[in-house]
């Protein structure tokens with residue numbers, strides 16, 4: 001396992017707010033009916049080829065919310081494996097329900113801290129890409145240590161991506177976007193920057209609300225080990 005500085009994985013400093021939300025009947029039903037799409041948290045590395053097939057590119061989505069973007073993007077690219085990880089139980093139920101509805105054979109879901117999954121279960125060089133759409137911005141300075149995008153996490157993700165693997169991030173928080181750019185700029189393994197909003201990234205409810213409230217959305221795309229991208 002890659003060494004990750006304790007402030008990232010220390011149990012009481014998390015990138016998410018633990019929430020005690022009620023789970024609906026539909027969400028809890030999906031845990032039963034779609035259990036085949038759920039992967040358990042474990043100390044053992046995942047065999048991505050066994051799950052998705054030899055040579056199939058696999059993308060990790062960190063923090064899918066209700067899974068709206070996850071399901072639509074998975075349906076648009078059935079040849080890409082998608083490992084969708086979120087800590088929030090009702091959202092996991094929502095995504096399981098969406099998967100069963102379509103159905104989406106290329107998606108697997110985990111209810112877990114994605115940093116633990118990356119650290120313990122993803123082999124080095126295994127992923128084609130990572131997506132993080134609207135990671136919690138943690139706007140107060142004293143909470144910045146909880147942000148997903150920070151130097152130790154860049155090290156961990158760089159290790160788990162294959163050469164030229166990508167990390168696509170979207171945020172509605174300008175100050176976080178600038179902090180993300182500074183963080184990637186200080187790590188020579190990564191190249192990229194701000195991109196136009198890709199047409200294939202669906203507008204989630206979270207993004208819709210940010211736009212209604214007048215916040216600007218920034219998409220950022222970085223590749224590991226590449227130096228000829230469109231950086232800005």
Ligand SMILES: C[S@@+](CC[C@H](N)C(=O)[O-])C[C@H]1O[C@@H](n2cnc3c(N)ncnc32)[C@H](O)[C@@H]1O
Pocket residue numbers: 015016062063064065066085086087088091112113114115132133134135136204205206207
């Ligand atoms: C602001 S919401 C955005 C959700 C979704 N991507 C969207 O655009 O609607 C952030 C999500 O990230 C999840 N999250 C935060 N830290 C996480 C972590 N370390 N591992 C897994 N999920 C995480 C939260 O539970 C929440 O669902």
